[in-house]
Amino acid sequence: MSSAAPGGTQEQGRSELGVALFLGALGILVIVQALLLPESRIARGPVGPGAVPIAVGSLLVVVAGFLAVDVWRGGRGEPEGGEDIELTGRSDWKTVAMLAAAFIANALLIEPLGWPISGAILFWGSAYALGSRHYVRDAVIALVLSVGSWYLFVLGLGTSLPVGILKGIL
Amino acid sequence: MDALTELMGGFGTALTPTNLLYALLGVLLGTAIGVLPGIGPAMTIALLLPLTRGLDVTTAIIMFAGIYYGGMYGGSTTSILLNTPGESASVVTAIEGNKMAKSGRAAQALATAAIGSFVAGTIATLLLALVAPLVADLAVEVSPADTFAIMLLAFIAVTSVLGSSRVRGLAALGIGLTIGLIGIDFTSGQQRLTFGVPELADGIDVIVVAVGLFAVGEALWTAAHLRRRPLDITPVGNPRMSRADWSRSWKPWLRGTAIGFPFGAVPAGGAEIPTFLSYVTEKRLSKHPEEFGKGAIEGVAGPEATNNASAAGGLVPLLTLGIPTTATAAVMLAAITSYGIEPGPRLFETEPVLVWGLIASLFIGNTALLVLNLPLAPLWARLLRIPRTYLYAGILFFSCLGAYAADASSFDLFLLLAIGALGFMMRRFGLPILPAIIGVILGPFAEEELRQALQISNGALSGLVDPFAIVVYVIVALILLWPVVRRFLPRRSIVPVLTEAAHEIEESHSHHGLTHAVSVERHVGDHRGDRAGDSAGGSRGPGEPSG
Numbered sequence: 001m002s003s004a005a006p007g008g009t010q011e012q013g014r015s016e017l018g019v020a021l022f023l024g025a026l027g028i029l030v031i032v033q034a035l036l037l038p039e040s041r042i043a044r045g046p047v048g049p050g051a052v053p054i055a056v057g058s059l060l061v062v063v064a065g066f067l068a069v070d071v072w073r074g075g076r077g078e079p080e081g082g083e084d085i086e087l088t089g090r091s092d093w094k095t096v097a098m099l100a101a102a103f104i105a106n107a108l109l110i111e112p113l114g115w116p117i118s119g120a121i122l123f124w125g126s127a128y129a130l131g132s133r134h135y136v137r138d139a140v141i142a143l144v145l146s147v148g149s150w151y152l153f154v155l156g157l158g159t160s161l162p163v164g165i166l167k168g169i170l
Numbered sequence: 171m172d173a174l175t176e177l178m179g180g181f182g183t184a185l186t187p188t189n190l191l192y193a194l195l196g197v198l199l200g201t202a203i204g205v206l207p208g209i210g211p212a213m214t215i216a217l218l219l220p221l222t223r224g225l226d227v228t229t230a231i232i233m234f235a236g237i238y239y240g241g242m243y244g245g246s247t248t249s250i251l252l253n254t255p256g257e258s259a260s261v262v263t264a265i266e267g268n269k270m271a272k273s274g275r276a277a278q279a280l281a282t283a284a285i286g287s288f289v290a291g292t293i294a295t296l297l298l299a300l301v302a303p304l305v306a307d308l309a310v311e312v313s314p315a316d317t318f319a320i321m322l323l324a325f326i327a328v329t330s331v332l333g334s335s336r337v338r339g340l341a342a343l344g345i346g347l348t349i350g351l352i353g354i355d356f357t358s359g360q361q362r363l364t365f366g367v368p369e370l371a372d373g374i375d376v377i378v379v380a381v382g383l384f385a386v387g388e389a390l391w392t393a394a395h396l397r398r399r400p401l402d403i404t405p406v407g408n409p410r411m412s413r414a415d416w417s418r419s420w421k422p423w424l425r426g427t428a429i430g431f432p433f434g435a436v437p438a439g440g441a442e443i444p445t446f447l448s449y450v451t452e453k454r455l456s457k458h459p460e461e462f463g464k465g466a467i468e469g470v471a472g473p474e475a476t477n478n479a480s481a482a483g484g485l486v487p488l489l490t491l492g493i494p495t496t497a498t499a500a501v502m503l504a505a506i507t508s509y510g511i512e513p514g515p516r517l518f519e520t521e522p523v524l525v526w527g528l529i530a531s532l533f534i535g536n537t538a539l540l541v542l543n544l545p546l547a548p549l550w551a552r553l554l555r556i557p558r559t560y561l562y563a564g565i566l567f568f569s570c571l572g573a574y575a576a577d578a579s580s581f582d583l584f585l586l587l588a589i590g591a592l593g594f595m596m597r598r599f600g601l602p603i604l605p606a607i608i609g610v611i612l613g614p615f616a617e618e619e620l621r622q623a624l625q626i627s628n629g630a631l632s633g634l635v636d637p638f639a640i641v642v643y644v645i646v647a648l649i650l651l652w653p654v655v656r657r658f659l660p661r662r663s664i665v666p667v668l669t670e671a672a673h674e675i676e677e678s679h680s681h682h683g684l685t686h687a688v689s690v691e692r693h694v695g696d697h698r699g700d701r702a703g704d705s706a707g708g709s710r711g712p713g714e715p716s717g
Contacts, residue, residue, distance in 0.1 A: 015599075016599055019341075019595070019599050019601075023341055023344065023345075026344075026345070026348060027344070030348055030351070030363065033362065033363055034362070037360050037362070038360070047620070047621045047624045047625075047629065048358060049355040049357070049358040049360040049362060051621075052351070052617045052620065052621075053351055053362060053363070056344060056347045056348055056351060056613075057348075059340070059343075059344045059347070060341075060344040060345075060348065063337060063340045063341045063344055064341075066337045066340075067337050067338070067341060070335075070337050075335070075337075076600070077335065077338055077598075077599040077600025077601060078335075078600040079597065079598055079599070079600060080391065080597040080600070084207060084208060084392050084396060084397050084558055085391075085392055085395045085396070085397060086395050086396070086397040087395055089395065091394040091395065091598075092393065092394045092395065092396065093394070095393045095394060095396070096390055096393055096394050096594075099389070099390060099393055099566065100390075100587065102566075103386075103566060103570070103583075103587050104584075104587065106570055106583065107570075107580050107583035107584055107587070108580075110574065110580050110583065111580055115571075115574070119567060119570070119571065122563075122566060122567055122570060123563050123564070123566075123567045124563075126562065126563035126566050126567070127559045127560060127563040129393070130393060130396065130558065130559040130562055130563060131396070131559055132557070132559035132560070132563075141560065145564070145567060146567075149568075149571055153220075153571070153575060156224075157220075157221060157223065157224035157225075158224040159220070159223055159224055159575045160578060161571075161574070161575065161578075
């Protein structure tokens, strides 16, 4: 892993200007939203609910400006490294998209199907996305984890997790 | 010796069989999760927090203390065995620790880290017990205006972490503050940035933010760049230290404690600077300076002790002022407030059982750490071999579990993914995560103090300045304007030790290409003429445009 990460290229420069743009837009959004807050009748104290958002929004806009200047002058944010990370290649968007799909599937299914099923789908899908091809072993691990964690939370910790279609079985 | 009596009472609370059991369980779980690669102490706490939800407050806090110490030790284990600091505080440990591991002395490195953490943790917790009540007494006098000033200092200090870009730090802080604004404003009842979404009215749960930024962001970011080659991991034997190891370790432990505690206790401290300082000090004082860079045991003993002492020191501002200085402390603050307790000067009066129970359980957690982790070290090392596909699938699995359990709402899961995407973006463009977390958690408190101060002064801005606050604002201004200020200072005035520390770190980075927690600025300083790049002042300051 080299620390000479994909920085310094034209492409990263352009996408990093996008970050400055994002920060600026976020700042403006925060300011506008604060200005649109209606007069409050129950407000206590001389400083209304809008003051701090305006300050934060301004901070964002100013920082966006400085960041744009920095990027324009050749500064690059350093992508984060790590033991499992290889920064030499391009981002693997396919894996990320598959992970996001597994994640969204869980979010959509947790209430209708219950955590024991949706959680298992999440784990199995994520393992598949990350390149595991032991379909059966993954499925067993996924089910053990999701059913186990359901029991732990519901019986051990008294927190409710949806049981869904397995109601009466677990 | 009032504090000691109270502390005894605290042990009475913490040593009931149930509480003791939870403390041990916390240490075990904390270490097991913390040792996993890519999971730092802050993430460990955020992931395990939902487990404490069903418990009664005191027991929960006690289990939490165990998780805290376990997570920190787990992080050091990873950095020694894999050269992968999970948090900037263990960057220094990784330098010598990993060299030791590579030369077959992994067990000794882990042992000196564990015993050093124990020694430092015990002394520092004792200091905490003695100092915190005094600080709390003083802090009662501190006005909202002063508290606001200190919080501002904490914000600025975390964005200027050793060696990273300050513009990007401030950007991360702004993002965090913005997330913290979402929800109903308490004093006016106005909805801010909720865009009519009812689920956002209560604000975004801090757990969702922390787990999203740390865990989901990390998993997605790693997945996009996953290394497909197997790692080589040093096997670990039974951790035993020879007589020579002991005699070379004990002084660094004590010196590390002395360096770490005060730095941790200052509201703008953090653990990076003291661990660097400890490393350089040990290198200077060592009888074997030639071993540094090849695996000197002092270079593990000192920084590890420092790290633990500064963590205990960090509890002083956390408990007495409600101001966190590290990501870990920020998540702790969120956890403590989630139990309905507000840290602050009055905490010692209003919740004595809880506070002293917590402090006592820090001792217990620390001891449990030593007792459990020395013999279990080979087992923890084996956890590092977990297949990466399962590791990151598991991180996502438990992130969802925690986020959902916090509020039983599937909306939170979508939010979690969105915040995870934000964390991905921040990692991609080198925006540090820590200022964002501090911003989310501390931002709302800071706003409250500000508005209270202005309420007292009836809206006059002069209400924000009194002598104490002015001193704090001057420090803030100095940190912000450091690159400008430095030009007017004589060359000598920059502390040489810090210079060396920054240089040391930079060197080790260029050796390993280790860019994880502390991103070292490019060598722009070199052609800028003066030694901006390798003075610590330099690295505090010119994170600013690295060009």
